[in-house]
Amino acid sequence: MSRSTKSFIISLALLAVYSLTACSDDDVYQAPEAVDTYVLAVGDNYGDAMTGWNVTDIPNGIYDLEFYTKSSQTTELPYLAASGKMTAIKPSEKTWAKNVIKGIEVSNGTCRIELGNGEGIEIADLQLVSSRQAEFNLVKGGDISLLSYVEDNGGKYYNADGQSDDCLEILKQNGMNLVRLRLYNDPGNKDFYPSNTLPAGYQNQADILNLAKRAKEKGMEILLTFHYSDYWTNGDDQYKPHEWADLDFETLKTVVHDYTADFIQKMSAQGTAPEYVAIGNEIQAGLLYPDGACDDPIKMCALLNAGAKAVREVAPDARIVIHSTYSEGIPETTHKWFYGLMRDYAVDYDIIGISYYPFWTNMWASDFRAWADRMVNLFDKDILVVETGYAWNRTLPDGNPGQLSHNGPYAEFSKLGQRDFIADLTNQIKQVKNGRVLGYIYWDPIFIETPGLGWILGDKNYVSNTTLFGFQGELLPVFDAIKYNN
Template identity: 35%
Template sequence: MTLSRTARRLLTAVPLAALVLGTVAAPAQARNHETGALSIRGADLSFLPQLEEAGVTFRDVNGKAKPAERILEKHGADYMRIRVWVDPPAGYTDETRALALAKRAKKAGMKILLDPHYSDFWADPSKQPIPAGWPTALPALKDTVRAYTRSLVQDFANQHTPVDMIQVGNEITGGMLWPTGQLYPPGGGDHWAAFTDLLKAGVTGAKEGNPRHHEMKVMIHIDRGGDLGGTQWFFDHVTAAKVPFDVIGQSYYPIWHGSLAQLQANLDDSVARYHKPVVVVETAYPWTYADGDGKGNIVGPGTVLPDGDQYPATELGQAGFFEALRRVLLQVPDGMGLGFFDWEPEWVPGVGWQPGAEASNDNMTQFDFTGHALPSVYAYRKPDAS
């Protein structure tokens, strides 16, 4: 089911009203029983400047044109996640572009989660390449990580957009800065000591660059949202190595990371086991199986969604998924489920994941292919929002 724009506009008068039409699992009713608040309701908007440069205009559910961060902030978003690469292709998010986006975040009243990949381009569980201009020997690489992180955090502070939270690396389940910090390199053996030394160097540099009297949290981010065993394996090693950090960050994409019930079990266990709060720092869900740019998507008609019987790939199904995610986080014991970040909700057709490539998630955004906000933007609200 796809909502007409008229139907979407009705949601501005009665937020989430359409969600009780029976097409999804009654998230609006659950909303009335929320007893806590998610302190983090954020989005990674790193592609936003490129999309605007490509001519994309974003519109709220009422049809009014606004910058995407202003639309999300209006609906309750309080954090922007910004990735930064060391020397990416022209136009992609290097430090200069990240700093400019940080100014927009702060002007909109949003806090900043900084996501340095410690790479010239994409770093994820399948690849974590050392920047081309960096050393590869461990002692020099540790020094470089520390100095780079310190300088990065200082530069954000110097323009009056201090970093509120920083993750040291991006989805570092298999290590970072390969091959030096790769946990199990092809040649054999393990590099846990090298990897955790690099993590500590990043944490130290971040703290050195953070202004005195400004609170900044440190996150460690992996991609094991519904994988309890994998999460324990990773964080057991990290905590045994005494890596200092404040927050556990998880990527949770149902197509890879399991059901909402598995996510709940894993987050609950992490809080009990490590005594750290948890954040779903990357998530997204399809609102259609159509392909906006005709170049291919990660999620398509043959994709199995673990909870797809309750939350189909429709606009209302996507909204229902985010309502269910809110419930999962609110049910984490002791208020330790801090919140979520949608990953690139604005990544509509117009910019590829690399130059000339497709927008591979354009059916998992919170804006339709023309930049019009979808009902799932109401997931950013505070519990007592009207």
């Protein structure tokens, strides 16, 4: 197929699909006799970077705009916008890449299509397709649980003008609309391991309540993750809180319910009720070991339902997330088995949460999209990428490798490589059938290099080369992929 970007014709076809077909400068705008035809009128130029077209006489409704691009642009990230919705376009110089803008609302019969940062880009085969969804609002989030710790120890964040600014203000102004907050029971207690490996006063109830207030003041949504531990939890480690260590199982269920309800009530009382609540973190092998380990699914699911029941009682509008991880060691068969247990034992939840990193999975974002389509078909649940990340520098500032020592199939260690990965991931998310992937949450976006701070006390910060800010707290180009997508 020959594709050009000199001009476009829009034709009404099959009533619900509008095809914008490329033609050369010498072609005449002549419609096929069988269909109504509209010519895209070239709009005003907006500086050097913006060109627009108006598509008129479209039936009102919600649409998706599908199109293909080739782009040699690398310095500036191109994007296409349609009536307030937009998609950033990852550079793809040699092959045509499919892109989607979702949830375009046409209310007056007109759709305005605008191209930004368009130098060096080719666009072809555009289709404006009637959507089955009422709306699509992309979740673009980041975990800010260590923000107070960084700020209290002198860490600073700089905006696009190079001025020191509030981190949450920078995140909000650059397109982020959700924060993730992780709650530990009693972190920093010097008398108990592993609590004593963490600093006191952070990631506890008071700190998380304060961060929730700050986020809501910026108009951001909240995903609250209960770790049910004094320390970080994952598939390997699910330490019980020291105060719960000797409880019998029936009492443990009651405590999980009451603790969950109590803290969400505290959030609601200060006007910061969470929109999403995750019952546990990366729990594909269970939670609260050994009682809630997956080898006893009855107990595991009973604990999950104890937490879920509390959420339904005190925050009925919150959506409940059950969060697992994807890695080369945790294949798709594990997810099918685990979420099959959720179904078979009637666990009450709304969203499949997943950790997807190119490093851990060695998977392209397109592979993730295919996985998501299969999971939706199996379980009919929305999906949220609860964690993702990308190393923009090969090493930490001291020359040693960080947690993500490579980027899987995305080989490039660079700030533009990080930007292009998020653009690619977002575009693939939008291509999941029926918009069933809600968006992504970056980990860790804000734990910047700060003297004396590490993942645990006395250790180094292993994620400072994967944050959304540079080693000096400067804004990175990745924010273009965030703000040019919705």
